Amino acid sequence: MRYRNLIDFAKKSRFRGLLRKVWRIFNKNYYPFVLGDELKTIKSVLDSGVWNMSSDDGIHVKLEKEFAKYIGVKNAVLVSSGGVAIQMALRGLGFKPGDEVIHQIDTCVACSFAILNAGVTPIFSDISLDTLKLDFDNIESLITPRTKGIIPIHMWGNSENMEKVKQIADKYNLKVIEDCCLSIGATYKGEKVGRFGDVGIFSFGSTKPLTAGEGGFIVTNDDLLAKELRTIRNWGDKTHEYGIRDQETLSWNGRLSEVTAALIYEQLKNYEKLLNTVRSNAKLIIDYVSTNPYLNIADDSSYNDNPIYSQIVLKLDKKIDKKIFMEKLRNENISVWHANFEAINSLSFFNKDRWKDWILAGDLDFVKENYSKDYKNAYIVHAKSGLGIMRNNFITEKSAKNVIKKLEKIFNDLDLGSNI
Ligand SMILES: Cc1ncc(COP(=O)(O)O)c(C=O)c1O
Incomplete structure (x- = not known):
């Protein structure tokens, strides 16, 4: 107990920056730490003078190739975060307001908020008490004519049962967006997660298994989708990917700094x-x-x-x-x-009906029922x-x-x- 008091004191101290440095020299129990030649690669980015994604031979291009190889997919699109990756993937896959996408109720709220920010409606599923992931016995009861996608979440480094996910997706013609933010490098039956869905989503934010402070990836075997995602990443500007100066798709700034790309590149190596x-x-x-x-x-x-x-x-x-x-x-x-x-519907945004300001299309009675339910497991x-x-x-x-x-x-x- 005294030890914890000391930590609390240090956290509030004027010298907390210095104390953190000393702590990290003596205490090796914390990730992140340098895994490769981070300083050298970051310096070469700084020296190049190209700190954004504008160059076709920048570090982000090399990183995209390495990450695609690592996961075992054709394309990897580097973006600014896991949440932005979900938004962009839904837009790129053609989701529209009123479309529903199912995911487990007790994941990080970032997942639901990203879906909502893409104009799409998250629908919650309870979990299995055995695996702590999707409850496949009850998932079909959540499917409506508006259901267009499912997000299996590979929680805490454990892969979801992708065979069951694919069975449901095939039966109801759903897109599969694998959320691999907590599970980079985990395998399902010997192959890396992220390669089973229409897209796989990754995050390099804090507390993620591989971190660079921030960052994310969307991986896909669909070449045309990858082209579209690179366009969406850049406010929808078609100039680079299609050679046309035009904007067709409502988009985001999903770009990442080359400095952070360099950090991810070196972390990934080891x-x-x-x-x-x-x-x-x-x-x-x-x-x-x-x-x-x-x-x-x-x-x-x-x-x-x-x-x-x-x-x-x-x-x-x-x-x-x-x-x-x-x-x-x-x-x-x-x-x-x-x-x-915690079950996401216990948060005020859902249980105080704040969602009603944002979900404007679809079967709102069904949505309300889904957000009001008890998720016992x-x-x-x-x-x-x-x-x-x-x-x-x-x-x-x-x-x-x-x-x-x-x-x-x-x-x-x-x-x-x-x-x-
Ligand atoms: C399962 C899951 N999905 C998505 C995200 C969003 O990632 P980011 O914080 O990089 O936006 C997170 C974490 O925040 C997460 O834990």
Whole structure:
């Protein structure tokens, strides 16, 4: 507890910038850190004098090629964030106001807001208590004549069941937008997420598995769509991609600075090395979890075959009081989260009808019903059963072993019975 007070004091101190630097020299448990030749590559961008995306041989062009190769797709379009990537992808795929797109209720609100900012209507699905992702048993009840898309979200480094997503998408002719923002490099049955949908979306924002402060990607095998997305990225100006000075599509500034592109380029070079470390450290904790009858790993390893562990996602036994357990972990300086987010419809924008100012087309009674429902499984996970151990707890082997030691101590103190 005294340790936490010290951290709180340091955060408020006048010297917090300096203290953070000293802390980072001695404490290796935090990502991000330099993974490649970041300084050299950023300097060469600065020296080139081309700091934006205007050059055809700029660092963003090289990065787009490398990222497409890394994911295993034909095209990768670099953009300013994951949220902008979702907006642009929906526009590029032809979504119009009144069209509906389904995603799980307890993801980052950025996903729903990006859909709304594209003029499209998010429709929520409850989750499965086993995988903490889409509930495929009930998803078809959400499909209406207006449903045009589905966003599977590969939460916390775990791939969604893409076979089930594709079955539904094929049956109802839906576009698939894979949200890979929390799962860069994770695989579904041996192949990287992002290559299964019409598009895959990525983010390099803070707390993402690969970060550059900000940034995002849209990947696709559709060459024409990639051309359209590069146009949408630049306020819809058709000059570069089509050789015509005209604007046809309502668009955004989705461009990214070449300085940030250089940072992503160097981080990506050694990302798999970082993942190897993260995976082997996570395995230590997962091995411990397999010996503890009160903890279970959430997910289905038959398809989610190489997670990247943005968090280790756990399901707690009913005997464990989540609130107390989380408090104990935090007191031991282990950062934890609820696994998923709160149900999005608990936020004022949705439960105080603010959405009515923005959703102007479609079946508003159906939308209201969807936003007013109880999402029981998402509630259970958030309030009682879900727990995520954040990645900074196991970025080094030493810190992963420390987590195990702390878990053992907490379970001893909890005295839940003799079977540990
Ligand atoms: C699942 C998910 N999708 C989309 C986003 C949006 O990404 P960004 O913050 O880069 O806009 C985030 C995070 O913010 C996210 O966690």
